Amino acid sequence: MSVAFESVADALLDGFGREHLDETLRYLSVSLGCLAASLAIVTKEEVRTVSAIGSKVLSWRRPIAGGRTGRLSFPVVTDQPDALAALAAHFPIADNSRNLLVIPVIELDPAKLLVLACASFPSGADLAAAAASAQRIVQILRSQVRLLAELAESSALACATEPAGPVGVAEPREPFGAANPEPPEVVSDFLLSTLVRRRSMRVRRDLVYFGVRSWRSPLKSYQISALRALKRNPPPAFLHTVAAEVADEAVRLGGRQAFQSVTAVPCGHSGPDGFSQQLGIEVARQLQLPFVRVFAYRRVSGSSHPKTNAKRPPIQMIAAPDGNTLLVDDVATSGAHIAEAGAMLRKAGAHVTPLVWISA
Known part of the structure; x- marks a missing residue:
């Protein structure tokens, strides 16, 4: 996406996170049977938690003595090769961690990725089946982020062409989301x-x-x-x-x-x-x-x-x-x-x- 990442992340946190994201994650954790879930943005340097219930299930190990860097490791479950490749570009992936499921949601820009992470599943849980069950929530989150990106672009255009002061509501000067329009139902929701x-x-x-x-x-x-x-x-x-x-x-x-x-x-x-x-x-x-x-x-x-x-x-x-x-x-x-x-x-x-x- 070409829109600035911080504006999308802050909108998610301030607009959705306080009332809706936590409820979404709580519903997800109950349906999957895990004890913790979070929506986070990962880069090669850090992990920023947007919303979490139970605990922050992703953490980043800071550089340690001797110039070595700690590694974030967990199994990744996805049936989309391009999504897995995008995730792998952000940080090293190892398969020696257990009981943690991470699903890529959307690449915000070439250096930042939004992921859904769920942890503390029951012993013997089928993470592949859990990932399949979580796809509906992932699709909703993906649509919301894309919508926020479109709205940010539309808002930036309006701010550049309208006078300063209180904002009224007028017809848009450019087609809304002409490149990748979201369905009207997503916008109204x-x-x-x-x-x-x-x-x-x-x-x-x-x-x-x-x-x-x-x-x-x-x-x-x-x-x-x-x-x-x-x-x-x-x-x-x-x-x-x-x-x-x-x-x-x-x-x-x-x-x-x-x-x-x-x-x-x-x-x-x-x-x-x-x-x-x-x-x-x-x-x-x-x-x-x-x-x-x-x-x-x-x-x-x-x-x-x-x-x-x-x-x-x-x-x-x-x-x-x-x-x-x-x-x-x-x-x-x-x-x-x-x-x-x-x-x-x-x-x-x-x-x-x-x-x-x-x-x-």
């Missing part, structure tokens, strides 16, 4: 598993709006890139899941009988039927309420950066809201957009509850 579930209440221009999730700080740039990619053509399962979270929060806020209709903040960057409109329609379907397109589409060029809010054309209403209205949007960065829409609904005499999926 990444986003749904890393966004923080944090109910929030914020105020903008005397309008109170509510949020369901928030960005995870170490992964924010990756998450924004993932959302950009998904908004271009959202997978039905992703749209359904997001809408379910918004609908559930609406029920928590007011109960099932609190609303008579649903509407959405008008799209600007993604066309008249962009993600916020699709989200509003799906939320209305799940709540069994009518969706009313209250606002006219207004085309906005450039990014959805908060600094561009003042340059946007004003929102125009094209239909009257129907009773108590649930106002939906996918992301509120500064809150200006949803506050403008909510203020217009109030001015028209509606009782409005603004609700966003991600509140910055």
Whole structure:
């Protein structure tokens, strides 16, 4: 991979490691019957543990007296000759250690390799069978690392072309992952598993709006890139899941009988039927309420950066809201957009509850 190794490793550690990697390793150790498992990065000089349960099952022996260097030795089980060759390039391999299984996950760059290591198997355990059973987890980890690499590249491009300051969510300027695109399901799984579930209440221009999730700080740039990619053509399962979270929060806020209709903040960057409109329609379907397109589409060029809010054309209403209205949007960065829409609904005499999926 051409992306800087440290950014991928740190994203794995900060985003996945604290909550997901440990659980993944714990599940793996139970299913394989071993007492310890770890995800680690190995080089010729050191081993860096990304996540571990039980104990750190890999260690590196530092240079010893007389100029000799200690050796890291264990049996390696893999049915992929190229993976074994890549592993062998990083450190000497010997076959005199027992009860330790190491499976290469992915080569991060020519000098660094991500490996999955499991140790302390029962006596007489079949390590080859254990390795075969672990392949599903290895494939998932491999997909996640590749995705993080793609997101890092996409994020770097966005940072180079967008103004400094708070980050909005816009359409990508280049095709996402054009060289080796990950399936949309992998991208949506990444986003749904890393966004923080944090109910929030914020105020903008005397309008109170509510949020369901928030960005995870170490992964924010990756998450924004993932959302950009998904908004271009959202997978039905992703749209359904997001809408379910918004609908559930609406029920928590007011109960099932609190609303008579649903509407959405008008799209600007993604066309008249962009993600916020699709989200509003799906939320209305799940709540069994009518969706009313209250606002006219207004085309906005450039990014959805908060600094561009003042340059946007004003929102125009094209239909009257129907009773108590649930106002939906996918992301509120500064809150200006949803506050403008909510203020217009109030001015028209509606009782409005603004609700966003991600509140910055």
